[in-house]
Amino acid sequence: MQDINGNRPWHIEQHGLNAVPEGDKLGRPIDLFWVWFAANIGILSVLYGGIIMSYHLSFLQSLLAAAIGSLSFAIVGVLSVAGRDGGAPMLALSRAVFGVRGNLLPTSFSWINLLGWESVTVITGTLSLEALLQVVFGLRPSFLNGMISLILFGGLVIVVGLFGQATLVILQKVSTWSFGLLSLGVIVLLLNEGGWHQALSAPSGSWIGGFLPAVSIIMAGTGISWGNAAADYSRYQARSTRKRSIFSAVTLGSAIPVFVLIMVGVILTNRVPNLPTTANPIAAIGALLPHWMMVPYLITAVGGMLAQADLGLYSSGLNLLVLGARTARHKTVIVDAVIMTLVTVYVLFIRQNFMGPFEAFMSLGGVFLAAWEAVFIVDQWLARGWGPYPSYCFGDVNRNSLLREQSVQPLALVSFILGIVFGLLFTNSPFFNGPLAQGIFAGSNLGVLLAFLVSGITYAIVLAGKRTVRRRVGQDIHTASS
Numbered sequence: 001m002q003d004i005n006g007n008r009p010w011h012i013e014q015h016g017l018n019a020v021p022e023g024d025k026l027g028r029p030i031d032l033f034w035v036w037f038a039a040n041i042g043i044l045s046v047l048y049g050g051i052i053m054s055y056h057l058s059f060l061q062s063l064l065a066a067a068i069g070s071l072s073f074a075i076v077g078v079l080s081v082a083g084r085d086g087g088a089p090m091l092a093l094s095r096a097v098f099g100v101r102g103n104l105l106p107t108s109f110s111w112i113n114l115l116g117w118e119s120v121t122v123i124t125g126t127l128s129l130e131a132l133l134q135v136v137f138g139l140r141p142s143f144l145n146g147m148i149s150l151i152l153f154g155g156l157v158i159v160v161g162l163f164g165q166a167t168l169v170i171l172q173k174v175s176t177w178s179f180g181l182l183s184l185g186v187i188v189l190l191l192n193e194g195g196w197h198q199a200l201s202a203p204s205g206s207w208i209g210g211f212l213p214a215v216s217i218i219m220a221g222t223g224i225s226w227g228n229a230a231a232d233y234s235r236y237q238a239r240s241t242r243k244r245s246i247f248s249a250v251t252l253g254s255a256i257p258v259f260v261l262i263m264v265g266v267i268l269t270n271r272v273p274n275l276p277t278t279a280n281p282i283a284a285i286g287a288l289l290p291h292w293m294m295v296p297y298l299i300t301a302v303g304g305m306l307a308q309a310d311l312g313l314y315s316s317g318l319n320l321l322v323l324g325a326r327t328a329r330h331k332t333v334i335v336d337a338v339i340m341t342l343v344t345v346y347v348l349f350i351r352q353n354f355m356g357p358f359e360a361f362m363s364l365g366g367v368f369l370a371a372w373e374a375v376f377i378v379d380q381w382l383a384r385g386w387g388p389y390p391s392y393c394f395g396d397v398n399r400n401s402l403l404r405e406q407s408v409q410p411l412a413l414v415s416f417i418l419g420i421v422f423g424l425l426f427t428n429s430p431f432f433n434g435p436l437a438q439g440i441f442a443g444s445n446l447g448v449l450l451a452f453l454v455s456g457i458t459y460a461i462v463l464a465g466k467r468t469v470r471r472r473v474g475q476d477i478h479t480a481s482s
Contacts, residue, residue: 001125017318018394021152022087025238027234027237028426032250033253034253035311037287039311040261041257043282045257046264047260047281048261048265050263051267052066057214059199059202062214065211065214066218068223069215070223070255073223073251077247078247078377079231079249080244081237081380082234083274084235084237086128089231090229091103096390098416098419100407101408102409103322106372108323109369110372115340115343116361117225117365118313118316118340120344122150124305125306126150127149127283129302131282131298132295132299133348135295141478145159150153150344153305155311157309157310183320187260198415208406215444217362219366224373266396268285285297313336313337320336360431364431367423371419371423374417375455377456411459411466415458417448417460424447427447
């Protein structure tokens, strides 16, 4: 029996970099809603509320920052249309913009970013599971309990990651209802305990030095961070599906839970001022709940992070195939699993600091992804006109007979790199300080927004110039022939 996506659930998916045949494109926009809703009910969004409050904003400013940051998923909605048009994974379609060889650079950055997010979700899931073991069995935090939690949670992620999109769609729908309803109950209890007065009475902060940086960091951790996976889940949508339906399903499915959870974090931070810096923020939030609610809360946290981790693992495997790994998608899970386990061990047991590396990762990774997304969207809109993608986007790069113009598209690549350079110049993070990150840019992390704007505007100007040159050449030829 096949599911709505043309694949048998609980079987390993067979589609890799190939264009999904139109006969297998049996997905519906509502499927995308479930996928993205479940991917964003994780406890991480609550921590974003704590990050917003670290910029000393008023409640109104925090509300606006959360709304704008959440709506950055419109980027994922726009990019998801490319999956409908091309029927292939996101970074495979990116070959049409950068060339098959030129695309290796943005794909490498994308793969590293996805590995980072997998590690973040595994770290958060491990902390949640460790807290759950502590509540249920009375186990104290220790290296042994931490390793047991990592093995259990990481094992769940890997097992589910071996299956394909058909299984993911089913699991995400189940996660949306089960963990979504549990999350709602947790939210009601948390907000009922207070924190409103402090949040509502908070004075206004700086719009330039506080509000803009808060929006930038939330965008980097939400819409921008998921853009490189957009088409991976929309490629089963038929060409006849309306763009508006895909855009709305993805954007609303993502933005609604993120916005709600961020605002919960804003309220909670007034009761737990050290929420963004505590060693185990999951346990710190749970401590605010009645004891009888601790187990459902922690199960919700573990389940939400599992749903998010598996989406990242699925997409990073596809990225490895785009980079030239000549193996089945499900086998790339092993490579990613080893790397994310090593990163998790380092952060939890050696560095023993989660939020510092997390914020630095969001800032730096966001710069690279924002630059790529801007170039891709401009190409999708101005050059391709929402049309089909060429055949060299699909299949193993080692088996393509490459034409010269298919190998590297220098104008797109230069626009991409230029955005990265400008973004890093103005980025200030615990691991990297740009030379121009001074004055209003000191600690502002506006590099993500600058990277997006510089790459997008540069490539739009380049495309406009190419059109002008072609038009003039055409006019000259017509005049000469007359």
